Each structure stands twice: as C-alpha cells, then as structure tokens.
Amino acid sequence: MNKTKVTEYIENQLKKKKILLMTHIVCGYPDFETSYRIVEEMVKAGVDMMELQIPFSEPIADGPVILHANQKSLESGTTVKDCLDFARKVTSDFEIPFLFMSYYNILFKAGVDTFVKEMASRGLQGAIVPDLPPEEGSKYLSCMDEKGLSPVFIFTPNTSFERMKYIANLARGFVYCVARKGVTGLDTSFSDKLETYLQQCREAVQLPIALGFGVKDKSDVNFLIGKADIAIVGTQSIRVVEQQGLKALGPFIAGLRD
C-alpha cells in the first residue's frame, strides 16, 4: 500500500517537531464567519492539521460541549453543502491538511461515492467516521482508496491487540487512539496505563498514531511526546473560545508546545 498524502505530511512534520497538533472545530458553530476565524487563529498558532466536524443531529460519540455545538450549528441552519463549501475555502486559504469528521449517515445519505468525490474535489485529505466500524465500511474504504484519501480508524483501550492488527490493515493516514472510555470532553488521566496502551497501539500499526480525548494543556501534550505522533485537542479549544473569546485561542494553542 502506498502512503497517503496525510502520512507523508505527518512524517515530514515530525522531522521538524517532536509532536504534532491536530485540532477540531464544528463547522458553522457559532457561525461560519467565526469558524473561519477560528481556523485562521489555529493555523497561525502552529496547528499541524485540523478536523472539520459536519454537525449531525445524533452525535452519539460526543460529549456535552461538542454535542451542544452540533445542535447550535444545525439550529442556525447549517447544511452539509455549507460545510463542503467551507472546506473548499479553508483548504485553499491554508496549507495544512484538513479532514472531515462526521457520522456515517451524512455520507450514506449523500451516497458514499458521491460524498468521497466531493471531499476530494474540495481538497480534503481524509475522514474520521466514529460510528462506521471497518466491518461495515468496505464501500467507503474502496472509494477513499481510489481518491487517495485517508480513512482514519480508531483504536481504544478496549480494542484487543488482534483487532488492532486487523484495523491497522485497513487504516490509512494515521490511527486515532482514543485515550479512554466515554465520550469527548471529559478528563483523561495521563498515566503509566496510558503509556502502556500507546506502546501497544504503536506495535500494532506502522502508521503514525494520534492520541485524543481529554488533551487539554501543555502538560498533557508534553506527556505524549515520544509516545504518540499527534496530540488531538478537541473540546478544550471550543471551551476556550466559549469562555474567553476568540482572542484567547491563539495563545492557548501556541502554549500547548514549547
């Protein structure tokens, strides 16, 4: 299997940085103009890649903060088409790779092949679909492969080593290692147990590994250096903007790494 562009990018960045940062936004929350400014701030502050979440009415894997953002965005009228247009804009204005994150129904309803083509034509480089296990995703996998996009799959502390190997075979780009049980936005304890888990993830897959769920400050990111390739910051940046305003975002992101 050839490396996807995402994998190549990560490997190159890792020559310059000890750990990469991936952040997350919910498209259209609180509105598209603000979404754009958030992306701009994040890129300026040195983020290496970003997840753009297309809001869905039933986001079962998300905790209260992201759930709320999904709902508010939908209430203000956000459509999938708006998110695709937004993706076009940010992929042309900014250099870093962007991935979509959403739930499977959004792809399924559009038609998986149509959706993947739309993604490719908008310059997106991959997708994370938390309710699509590889067993149900053969069409998605072949469409993504055809376009050279990265279908990012998930490891969890409940995933057996054997299953990690199975998933590793199908994954492209990198693997998203979930730090703990539960939904997004709750605390994670950055402990020896997490380190052992990450070692196991590393052993199961050759692709770069990213750790997400509960990463919220510099000490968390420091803990991950040498153990994971990418630290994923999701909920915390939404909280920072909600509580301290957009101007606090740049310093927050920049302050996550030395």
Added chain:
Amino acid sequence: MKNNENNENNQWGEPISSGTQVVGPYFGAYGGAFIPEILYSTIEELKEEFHKAKNDPAFWEEYKALMSNYSCRPTPLTYAERLTEHFKGAKIFIKREDLNHTGAHKANNVMGQGLLVKRMGKTRVIAETGAGQHGVATATMAARFGFDCTIYMGEVDVKRQRPNVFWMERLGATVVAVKEGTRILKDAINEAMRDWVSNMDSTHYVLGTACGPHPFPEMVSYFQSIIGIEARKQILQQHGALPARVYACVGGGSNAMGIFSGFFDDPVELVGVEAGGYGLSTGQHASRLSSNDSSIGVAQGYKTYFLQNHEGQMKETHSVSAGLDYVGVSPILANFKETGRVRFEAATDKEVIEALTLSIKKEGLIPALESAHAFVQAFKEAPELSADKAIIINQSGRGDKDIFTVADAYADPAWREFIIAKAEEYHE
C-alpha cells in the same frame, strides 16, 4: 413448520426457531452494527452470552418460570364480544399484554435481558424510555435482581409521563431528563449510548425495542416472541382456526415483532400500525413505513428507514403517544415492509382517542395510547371480514399511565378542576 399445535411439549411455546427472518446482523438490507469502536468488545460479549443462552434449554426454563411467577404469563387472549357485535364483521380477539407486571409487553424483554445481565456478572443497568413503560419495567427488573439503575428520558416525555417517572424513582432508579435534541425518545437513546460507552464494564444497556445495533433487534424479538407463540396456541383453542389478520402498533417494533413471530410461517396477514399524529399530510407524525416521508439511513447503531431530511438530519416527529414517537423503526420490520410480509398503516391522534373511547365503553378495556393505534386499524377493517373469520389485536399495554393526556383530549372539566384544586393545595 415451527411450534406446531400438535407438539404437546410445547405448552408454553418455545422461542421462534425457524425463520431465517429473525437472525441478525442483517435483515435484508437493514440492521447491522454501526457502533463506536469502544463498544466493539462489549457487543461481542453480549452476542456471545445471548447465543449461549439461546442454545441453553435451562435458560428458557428459567425465563418461563420467572415470567409466569412474576409477570402473569401466559397472558389471556380475550374474545371481544361486544366490539364484534358492534362492527358486525370478523370476531375480534385481544391479546392482553396489558396484564403483564408493570402493565405492558416491555416486561418480556426486560426480564429476559435481566437474566442475561446476571449471567454476564454486571451490576448496573441503563435504559432509554419514551412513554416510561420501558423505564418502569427496567427499574422494576433492577429492583427485583438488585442492580443499580439509571433511566434516560427526554424532557418532553418526563413532562407528559410524570406518573411513570414517580414510580421509577420509587423503584430506586435515577431518572435523567434529557435536554438535548428534540428531548424525546431518540435523544434518550443517544444519552443511554453515551453512558454505555463510558461504563460498559459494569453496565448493560437494556434497549427497549427491536432497534439499535445487532444483536438487539434479534434479541428483543426473541424475548417478545413469547407473545405470538401463546397467541397462536390460544386462537387455535378458542377459535379453532388461525386468524385472518393480526394487528400491532409499531413504535420501535418490539410488541409487533412479538405477536407477529407466532404467525410468520402461517397464511395470516400481519398489520403494523404507526403513529399518524396530526395526519400524514401534515408531516407531523411518526410513520416511517406507512408514509413516503422516510428514507433509508444509518443512525443509533443500525440501518433502517428514518424520518430524516435529504442530508440525513433527523426530523422532529409527533404523536399523542410518547411510545410511538420515534424517528427509526426495527430493521426486521423494514425488511418485512420490503418483502411485503407485513402491511403498514397509520392511525391519527384523533382516531386513537375514538378507538380508545369505544374499547372502554364496549369491553371495559383501557388500552395504552400506543396500543390504541392497532385498535384503530382493526376497527376499520373488521367490518370488511366475514363473521367466520377472526382477527387479533395486540393490546401492548394498559392506559392508566395516559390519564393526563387522555383527560386533556376529552377536555374533561371535572378532571381539570381536580388538578387545579390539587395544585392550589400544593401552593399553600
């Protein structure tokens, strides 16, 4: 043919064994398990435990004993003589799931899953609930088995079904009013899923209907099949022949799957009745299989027909009955819609109140608002059939819980006065 009437050992009826129709993960194009990776091993464990139990005769014995000693099984099949006279058509029989402990068919599923929880060694159960019937049944099961229990219920439903919330809390359950989304059943399911992805080691999710990821549709239908197995035997005894048609209301589809299971292999027409709300033309309903407003999608762990917009966002639904007010439907029934094995109809809120009124007056039966949907369609069709034919209506639950909604529908002045007086009493 399964569960033959000649089989003397089959007094109680055995679970549906034939019927590739009800073996997951897929039912035609519908079903599957679209779950976050974190739940993979939990679902595997559940599948394994369920299949072990299904193949263990001692398990079914234990289930039967529990259901007869604790929940009034077998429930009667009642011949509705005065309704039959009224409609001057087919003989109307009513399967009395309202006589289950806690007042609905929900007990069949919940007690079965409770036994599985014991086998898995888990100590806590969670559930979603719409009407509150499944919540009460789950809280009751938890009290009986000594499990901790949390029930998720949409805020809107908490308001319309307060008596059930009261009892759940008395039974020791924590009731969480879900304030997300449309604040009804689907949102309660999402919240229960979020709890489950956090606490799966100690916790089993007692899904209340034949929906959700594999193995739930198959497992819930398996426990509910007891309804159809009994009903088939009873109608043969009382009427001497199979019924022409069987009617059941369809929320998620569990009571319908339950009673239909007895007749899959027979020349019996099966009719599922969905919530027509204010009428199909208003768009304010919960008719997934009887309207053209739904389309195939994937949400809440499974693939089926959903009431959703063209981009896959779920729509708001409406029904006078909280238990039918849901965007999705059992993937098994979606498949039966496609194969034509089950016919789907819708009953409006208004028709439901009329049918309820009639069955109270003529038979002294108070069906739940959910169940009354099945009565509506049966009443429409009974006059078309000759007097030598029989039909069965599944009375999935009793209507006591609906007293507030029904009193409002009747605009009963004395009731209103009573509530106002009671409220004033509390104010003092």
